[in-house]
Amino acid sequence: MPPAPSDPDAALMLRVKRGDRAAFEALVEKYRQPVMNVLARSLPDAAEAEDLAQAVFVQVFKSAGRYEARAKFSTWLFTIARNLCLNELRRRARHPAEPLEPAGDGESDLPPRQFEDKSHFSPPDALLHGELEAKVREAIAALPENQRTALLLFQEEVSYEEISDVLDCSLSATKSLIHRARETLKARLKPYLRTGAWPEN
Amino acid sequence: MNNEQFQQLIEQSQRHPLDAAEERQLRAFLAAHPERQTAWDDEMALNRLLARLPDAPVPSNFTAQVLAAVEREEAATARTPQPTWTNWLRLTSWRPATLVATLALAGLIPFFAERHRVHQRTQLARSLAAVSPVAQVPTVEMLQDFEAIRRLGQRARADEDLLTLFQLPQ
Secondary structure (H helix, E strand, O other): OOOOOOOHHHHHHHHHHOOOHHHHHHHHHHHHHHHHHHHHOOOOOHHHHHHHHHHHHHHHHHOHHHOOOOOOHHHHHHHHHHHHHHHHHHHHHHOOOOOOOOOOOOOOOOOOOOOOOOOOOOHHHHHHHHHHHHHHHHHHHOOOHHHHHHHHHHHOOOOHHHHHHHHOOOHHHHHHHHHHHHHHHHHHOHHHHHHOOOOOO | OOHHHHHHHHHHHHHOOOOHHHHHHHHHHHHHOHHHHHHHHHHHHHHHHHHOOOOOOOOOOHHHHHHHHHHHHHHHHHHOOOOOHHHHHHHHHHHHHHHHHHHHHHHHHHHHHHHHHHHHHHHHHHHHHHHOOOOOOOOHHHHHOHHHHHHHOOOOOOOHHHHHHHOOOO
16 A cells, blocks of 8 residues: 555544544544445445444544554545444344344433434425435445445545555456446346436435 | 547546536547447436435434444443453463463474384384294305205105005014
């Protein structure tokens, strides 16, 4: 991995390494959405995706002492996210019915999850939108793990080089993974591609 | 514009909308290769589907939850008793013991192998010593006389005529 001295996030992470909570908070604020997007589209359960996203950032904090700014911070972050996600997928494969953490363990005094309602579709549009969204999610979730991760990181505007670092493969292999993922999606979503059923926001 | 450049335009369109110059190149290419129009339309449609996929919902208190989780982790670490030197010895004592046992075993294996080899050689020597007096090699003088050698393994035949005489009625 090439050195990344000019990465502002790496500079923040070096501050986290020295115990700076504000720097850590800034990193969480910046990356919570892309990390959630990748995890929520890889795992079937949104609540588990959220728990895992929290675990990713806790892991970042715990590993801060070992962090070295040799690569971009986001590469390191998404590598942690991918590893935890793979562990979770393997755990689910072994124990399909068990949740990530037992609910209501009595230890947490946190407020319940607070979601902002971002939907602004009229009812018929919302129905159509919801159906199409579900189809796209389903098609993405059915992709092989490495193709799905490559595509999702690409959608989060992560560079090819970074994706290849996260997946630990060559640049050409990364491009090939994304290409194959898109070909599969085009085949699976063909009816929806042609009808243009996705409404304009 | 060739097919490779067309593929590059497809890749660029996945990252950002084409600029005016790229649009012109694309139009020219598609005018010359109308059979690629469908491929282009599919790529654009997939771009739209993926781009309009809404962000996963993130609770507004996500960061607060992460910070609380970090604090819980730190508190748990602080609650865990720090190992004293005796605890440390107890925790790690199995490691040197295992190492010593492994080294001892590794050292004893060649020792027992050597003992076995010596025992086998001793047994072989004893067997040879027991056999050697029985299997005496004939002397050179004896070997020079072929007739003598030939007779070595032969028993003297009984004088049957003489025996017959002895058996005559007395």
